[in-house]
Amino acid sequence: MKRPDVYLLHAYSSRNSGDGLLVKLSLRAIREAGFRQPITVVCLDPASFAGYLDDPQLELISLRRFVARTLAHAWRRRGPVFFGVGGGYLRAGTWKEGCKTLVAHGLQIVCASLWGPRARIYLPQSVGPFSTAPGRVLKWLVRRRVDTIFLRDDKSVRELDHRHAVRIGDLVVLEISKRPHAPQLAASDSLAHVARRKVYFVFRDLSGKPYADAYIAKLRRLVELTPDASLALQSAGRGNSDDVFYRRVFGVESAPALRDVIRSEDAIVLSVRLHGSLESVLGGLPSIHIAYERKGQAAYGDLGLSEYAFHAESFDPEAVAASIEKLRHDPAPFWQKLASLSVNRYTQLLKLIGDEINPSITLLIDGNFQKVGDQIFSPHMGHRKFAARFTESFARVRIAARSFPVPRAQGELVTGEGTQFIDLGSPRGAKAWIRHLPRLVWRTWRVIRNADLLLLRFPGNLSLLAMLLCRATGKPFSAEIVADPADYFSDAASRHPLRHVARRVHCWATRHAAKHGRTVRYVTTAALQAVYPPRTLARSFSFSDAYLPDELFDRRDDARVMHDADAGVFPIVNVAMMHNESKGHGILLRAVAALRERGLNVELTLIGDGVLRAELERLAARLGLADSVRFAGALNGDDVLRTVSQHALFVLPSLQEGMPRALLEAMAVGIPVIATHVGGIAEVLEPASLVPPADVDALSEKIAHNAADAQWRDQQKQRQREAVRRFRYSELQAQYRHYCEALKAYG
Structure with missing residues (x-):
């Protein structure tokens, strides 16, 4: 990627030796953080710095020239990095002081924003008071138009209340x-x-x-x-x-x-x-x-x-x-x-500044993101399971997605160190999409425009919209393909009246993404690649994003399984969200009903939640399974594993999948698995553990065979556990590192 232009704003005059020293230390910090390119210093008194600063790669310009340059060139939006000299100039305790500050310094903040900056970082400041009308304008500018601000006293932290303020010492104090x-x-x-x-x-x-x-x-x-x-x-x-x-x-x-x-x-x-x-x-x-x-x-x-x-x-x-x-x-x-002062926070300052050299990555995806207040949760994409995969290689990870307000969230926080969530709203359903489309297009375009590296996850409505915007504007993107939309919108998996149209559109979009993405990652080894081939194999990657900690392979709880086996009960479990028919819940319920009619005492636990839960509960009651099926609802990650490990068999009757995480987790904790032959499942399961999709008779026969042959189940468990070891966190993370380097190189 092209190195960004660098500006240092708010330099005053070296005739004040304190202000001159702050400019020197600001430049030193920027250089020591790794910025080697020329730096433009915006000064109120440029002549005073001539011969004072010993950096040969400096351009000294006046505020007037900076404003003129902004008006002439900012429309190109070249993504420069702006720094503010450490100091105490952002204050407006009186009308006179506030107006002077707005003219001299507020103007520089506005100009920096017009460039479409990659980052605006203000070195250690004391800010405020903001008690006057000009002060309130200044406070609004700093809060909205400065990305990161280092503050050198606690009162400034409280008074500014900035979303990304870091309490740290004065630059000279740090020195x-x-x-x-x-x-x-x-x-x-x-x-x-x-x-x-x-x-x-x-x-x-x-x-x-x-x-x-x-x-x-x-x-x-x-x-x-x-x-x-x-x-x-x-x-x-x-x-x-x-x-x-x-x-x-x-x-x-x-x-x-x-x-x-x-x-x-x-x-x-x-x-x-x-x-x-x-x-x-x-x-x-x-x-x-x-x-x-x-x-x-x-x-x-x-x-x-x-x-x-x-x-x-x-x-x-x-x-x-x-x-x-x-x-x-x-x-x-x-x-x-x-x-006796033992804390040297200068290295922390340099790290945060240096992070701006490295490109950030923006992941634009559809997912089950739940919003409680200002916090975002996900059952499957909590920070340690998803974003942390990228934070090893990128200083900043941005996740752009829809989120849906809920009174009580399940799962883990999506955000964490180095991770930001960009909320694109909560439209769900065709009518809501049509009503909110202009706003959604604008928000998505802003995300795309500000992204250093853009990664789109297919299939998905948001990724489709983002790809169209990228193709229209020439913005490069990389793609991840996690499922086949042909299965998702099949007649068996969906009852939506527009499913045939949606299938054609999303299949086209996924093929187009595979052809035009700078890099393409598939969650399968060969299944999705065969349907949506990449433009070049050299830039394609094939590995799952499952989160299977190495220690997970040591977990197993046989207590309930042994107890239920003695009682003549055969407990089976399924983990899947209940948002649509594609997960095959209805098929599984009918298979359990058929088994119980044959006299097999099967008990089913369904882990997951969604809009179809009430309908599935009614179906279970109609099939006479009210006492044999337990709807456990959505559980947190550790509770899911604990519950799954207490069953004799994991059953996944999905009509569409990529490489299902829940299946891999069950295999890792030592629970034998049977599943439908869709997506990449056949890459980890032997034919003996597979059944055709939407086939109630074949599914019930496979469950009955497992229930009758404990020795066979044990053999399958051992083979499946060995097969899934290649999905361990340590092995997948090594592939993620290689993948992230390719994203930087090609993205």
């Missing part, structure tokens, strides 16, 4: 925490008896604060208590200059730059500007911080230096002066506290 501090400790010991260290103050104007007059009075008192201290300049120019404040309040006409102090002197720094303090600590000078924003207290807390942070509104000049004197006498305790 400090990843460095060893033994050198500073050694230096402190060696200089313990040297002349008293110089002290530098880095103050700033807080005239917008309600406590501004008291703050200035406390600063003057602090200067009186430390008469040999000097002022240092951290920020100059563009309306954010410290030197103007120094002249007005202290009568000081000039002061050395803080960066020069850090470079050349062994001193103690007291800074009202957070990055004045952090820049000093990073340069090896202990620093006391007088915080006027929550980010300051949070940063010093993250470093384990809370006792060296005071609040600008309430600090006591005498207490601050005393702390300065302690550091002048012995800075070792400062470095000891910093050295």
Whole structure:
């Protein structure tokens, strides 16, 4: 895949050394995360960064040029990656501040969104307050138009309430925490008896604060208590200059730059500007911080230096002066506290950034997804059984599907680490599809447009729609074929009046997908391939997506089976959803009725649920099976296995299948299996365990034979268990890894 363009937004000016440092650290993090391509830096003061940044692959542009470039080229939707410089610029506590922020920074967020970005990642921020009308607009923009945002204090996390916010330290804090501090400790010991260290103050104007007059009075008192201290300049120019404040309040006409102090002197720094303090600590000078924003207290807390942070509104000049004197006498305790910080979260930041290099995969499928509140569940496609197969190879997995609200879900959560579910709505049935089609087309198109790699699962209505959109727009896709729609829409499996039309359409779609997919995976070894051959064998794969943990082959519970055998009962079990006739429930019920008429004491457990359950219960009653058939309903995965393992025989009378998971699971836990000869079932079962589909007499005879011959059942169990070992998780996952590499290469 083509490497995406990379932009770094919200760079301010290097005339403020703290902001310049943040730009440097932002670029370093992006590079260390693996981005090697040129980076475009959007600056409010591009000239200040000329010669300041040492990365040769940089383009510095102004905000005006970025807006012009967006208007000229964003329509191409080239999928760039946007980063926001770490900082504290996204705030709107007053109308004036909010309007300035919207013009300078909200505009950059809007422009980034117009490019159809692959990702928008904001490096560690403090955000808010959002108490004004412009603030609420800014909050809406950040929540809706920023994909991932790292936040450097807990209040920002609560106030923004972003869907993908990560609490982490300031960029400078992370840089400090990843460095060893033994050198500073050694230096402190060696200089313990040297002349008293110089002290530098880095103050700033807080005239917008309600406590501004008291703050200035406390600063003057602090200067009186430390008469040999000097002022240092951290920020100059563009309306954010410290030197103007120094002249007005202290009568000081000039002061050395803080960066020069850090470079050349062994001193103690007291800074009202957070990055004045952090820049000093990073340069090896202990620093006391007088915080006027929550980010300051949070940063010093993250470093384990809370006792060296005071609040600008309430600090006591005498207490601050005393702390300065302690550091002048012995800075070792400062470095000891910093050295005790054991958590280096910089690697976590790099991993999350680096994940954006790798393409994400979007799987667009039809499935039995149940929605409870904001959570999505599935009996068969829980995260560990399905999405986790892909998260080993892809940093981000997106599942796009319909979901259906239920009061109580069965199964497991579909989402997990690195997995997102995109809800396409809940239309079910022809009328609902027609009514919701425009919205469904729009949602599906958005999914397709934003997908790095697109994987469509056939047969299915959604995959059919998605494939048509892909073919119309030239979007490449890969395909998975899990069943034969010719069987699904056969006269025996479906009573729908449009089944013949649906059969033709879906058979065509599946053939077309096999021919035009960049890669094609089949859940069978040969059965589906014979009907829907791939364009090239080199890009086709043949393995199941069954979830059979290796330890599953050690499970077996003979307690109930032995008890029922002694009581003369032959317990059989079936696992299948009851959404349509294709699973053959009615055929199985009629076979059980025929066996009981012959005097065989068969008891059937049906695991599964769906719209046909009530109809099947009525059929069982009409056949006189009310006391012989137990409708267990939908069960969770472990409960399914536990229940299946308590029966003597697993029966699958389906009229259509690909490679049924429930059958493989039964074989793995050591339950003998009989099934119909459809799909890929004959690839795992011997002919002696197969019956023709929709044949009640053949099915009842096969069940009777199993009931009469325990030795034969035991032999079948052993052979079937050996046959299914190739579906163990470890073996299938090795094939998944190879498959995912092919998806990246060809998709």
